[in-house]
Amino acid sequence: MEHADLAAAAGSVSLLSLFMQAGLIVKLVMLGLMGASVWTWAIVIDKYMSFTKAKRQFDQFEQVFWSGQSLEELYRTLAERQNTGLAAIFVAAMREWKKSFERGARSPIGLQMRIDRAMDVTIAREGEVFEARLGSLATIGSAGPFIGLFGTVVGIMTSFQAIAGSKSTNLAVVAPGIAEALLATAIGLVAAIPAVMAYNKFMGDAGKLSARMEGFADEFSAILSRQIDEKLQPRQAAQ
Amino acid sequence: MKTSLGTSLVLHTLVLTWALFSLSAPAALNVADVEALPVDIVPVESITQIQQGDKKAPLAEKAAPTPTKRPDIVEHAENAGDNDVDLKNPPTPVKKPVQTETAAAPEKAEKPLPKPTPETNKVKDVVPEETAPKPQEVAALPQPKPEPTPPTPEPTPKPDAKPAEQQAEEIPLPDSVPVPAARPRPELPKPAEAKPEEKPEPKKTETAKAAEKTPDKKVADKKQETAKSASSKQSDFNADEIASLLNKQDAAGGGAKRSAQPAALGGKKTTSGSSLSQSEMDALKGQIQNNWSVIAGIEGAQGMVITVTMKLDESGAIIGRPQVSTTGGSESARRMLEGSALRAVMRSSPFKNLPADKYDSWSEVVVNFDPSELL
Numbered sequence: 001m002e003h004a005d006l007a008a009a010a011g012s013v014s015l016l017s018l019f020m021q022a023g024l025i026v027k028l029v030m031l032g033l034m035g036a037s038v039w040t041w042a043i044v045i046d047k048y049m050s051f052t053k054a055k056r057q058f059d060q061f062e063q064v065f066w067s068g069q070s071l072e073e074l075y076r077t078l079a080e081r082q083n084t085g086l087a088a089i090f091v092a093a094m095r096e097w098k099k100s101f102e103r104g105a106r107s108p109i110g111l112q113m114r115i116d117r118a119m120d121v122t123i124a125r126e127g128e129v130f131e132a133r134l135g136s137l138a139t140i141g142s143a144g145p146f147i148g149l150f151g152t153v154v155g156i157m158t159s160f161q162a163i164a165g166s167k168s169t170n171l172a173v174v175a176p177g178i179a180e181a182l183l184a185t186a187i188g189l190v191a192a193i194p195a196v197m198a199y200n201k202f203m204g205d206a207g208k209l210s211a212r213m214e215g216f217a218d219e220f221s222a223i224l225s226r227q228i229d230e231k232l233q234p235r236q237a238a239q
Numbered sequence: 240m241k242t243s244l245g246t247s248l249v250l251h252t253l254v255l256t257w258a259l260f261s262l263s264a265p266a267a268l269n270v271a272d273v274e275a276l277p278v279d280i281v282p283v284e285s286i287t288q289i290q291q292g293d294k295k296a297p298l299a300e301k302a303a304p305t306p307t308k309r310p311d312i313v314e315h316a317e318n319a320g321d322n323d324v325d326l327k328n329p330p331t332p333v334k335k336p337v338q339t340e341t342a343a344a345p346e347k348a349e350k351p352l353p354k355p356t357p358e359t360n361k362v363k364d365v366v367p368e369e370t371a372p373k374p375q376e377v378a379a380l381p382q383p384k385p386e387p388t389p390p391t392p393e394p395t396p397k398p399d400a401k402p403a404e405q406q407a408e409e410i411p412l413p414d415s416v417p418v419p420a421a422r423p424r425p426e427l428p429k430p431a432e433a434k435p436e437e438k439p440e441p442k443k444t445e446t447a448k449a450a451e452k453t454p455d456k457k458v459a460d461k462k463q464e465t466a467k468s469a470s471s472k473q474s475d476f477n478a479d480e481i482a483s484l485l486n487k488q489d490a491a492g493g494g495a496k497r498s499a500q501p502a503a504l505g506g507k508k509t510t511s512g513s514s515l516s517q518s519e520m521d522a523l524k525g526q527i528q529n530n531w532s533v534i535a536g537i538e539g540a541q542g543m544v545i546t547v548t549m550k551l552d553e554s555g556a557i558i559g560r561p562q563v564s565t566t567g568g569s570e571s572a573r574r575m576l577e578g579s580a581l582r583a584v585m586r587s588s589p590f591k592n593l594p595a596d597k598y599d600s601w602s603e604v605v606v607n608f609d610p611s612e613l614l
Contacts, residue, residue: 038244038247038248041250042243042244042246049243
């Protein structure tokens with residue numbers, strides 16, 4: 001940076017001029033952090049919407065499931081749709097049940113195990129969907145301040161070099177360079193703070209949803225196991 | 240995800256535009272113009288060690304009182320001034336000459352001269368008729384006076400008149416002086432003197448010598464003048480006037496120390512306060528320390544202070560035996576270090592590089608040592 005530039009810019013400390021004055025590295029850091037902030041908020045909005053939607057679906061499904069409706073009928077209506085969450089678990093379990101039972105399974109234990117496996121796989125898949133992109137929130141939250149600090153350090157270094165060149169320690173010459181450098185840290189914090197908060201909240205929510213799915217899977221497994229026992233015993237007796 | 244990304248972007252742009260307008264120009268800090276306070280470090284010597292000088296003169300390198308006028312030098316004078324004797328009081332300002340003497344004399348001379356013509360006529364008319372026989376007897380003073388002048392206090396003129404008469408007798412004035420006789424006013428003693436003497440005369444003059452008046456006057460004037468001078472010498476005796484006559488010198492007080500330098504700021508008098516400077520003291524200490532054979536490994540010398548008090552003559556040699564005292568530390572260490580300090584001081588005896596002009600301050604020196612510096 002030339003002395004003349006520094007002197008000319010000494011007066012203006014507006015946000016845009018601070019950004020424009022900054023060196024290339026600092027500019028890149030700031031732009032990257034701005035992108036991170038945009039991404040963070042995109043994830044936050046997305047997750048918020050998907051989690052509320054998932055909760056609503058869970059509630060609706062549980063209501064239907066425990067309404068005393070025939071599971072066969074429920075399976076028939078759900079099998080045709082793209083299911084998520086509890087419905088997906090239910091459909092997976094029912095599909096496995098149907099396949100095994102209709103083909104005439106011999107061992108009730110084997111059938112039980114297969115159904116459990118199918119449900120576990122579905123839970124894992126659904127849980128993955130819930131926790132998708134939360135990792136990037138964690139990364140932004142932890143690394144954002146450091147990236148901003150890096151930008152600040154580089155900016156202060158360059159501005160001190162410029163001050164050394166200008167041979168003036170006047171505060172009006174020193175201040176804009178430092179303010180510009182500090183802007184990088186500010187942007188880093190702006191990106192990181194919501195990211196950390198959102199990460200903690202959504203990890204908790206995802207954990208709750210997973211636990212709910214686990215609980216449903218266990219309950220449904222118990223129901224199916226009872227059914228297996230009831231349906232296989234007459235068959236074995238007939239043989 | 241796309242919708243949420245879009246929403247996030249829109250939100251960010253909104254926030255950024257708001258920030259650009261609201262945070263772009265923070266109000267500049269209003270820094271009050273505070274002028275720096277000048278701080279002078281004033282050495283205490285300016286109070287404790289004052290050189291004589293002029294209080295109103297500008298500051299100069301060396302303080303000096305107002306220059307004196309007399310060149311002759313008085314020995315051992317300490318206070319600046321033009322006096323013969325060294326006095327401590329400040330010189331008094333020159334007074335204007337007292338003019339009482341010169342003013343008094345003309346009054347007496349002028350008054351008798353202009354008045355005679357109008358008054359004499361009146362008196363002449365009255366006096367010859369009534370008092371014709373009286374003057375012949377003798378100069379009977381009291382009687383003629385009351386008649387022409389009623390308000391005058393009589394007692395005052397009488398005593399004055401007598402000496403005046405005596406004077407007149409000594410100098411043969413009264414016989415021939417015609418003019419002052421006219422005076423009716425006895426306010427001043429001198430005119431009163433004249434009257435009685437003159438009164439007999441007018442009778443003579445009127446009757447016999449009317450034409451002789453003019454020549455007589457001249458003679459009388461001359462004689463009056465002499466009379467005046469004579470009378471004034473005696474009657475106007477005033478000690479102050481004589482003193483003022485005698486006092487032909489300007490200086491009335493002040494010291495006798497002459498000063499030729501231009502006046503510079505200083506105190507009323509010189510206060511003795513010259514002391515050894517820190518470096519001079521250090522040099523003195525260094526001379527002692529060089530002769531100090533250090534005893535290594537003394538225990539208990541912590542916090543000990545050795546104080547050496549010695550008297551020096553002008554060559555720097557020690558007079559008598561220096562006194563060494565120690566405080567702090569252990570008993571044995573004190574005894575050892577007292578001895579070594581005394582030996583060191585005696586060995587370094589004629590001290591060198593002491594400023595001769597400050598002998599007053601180092602004629603008796605107290606030096607403090609911290610042995611922990613030496614060990």
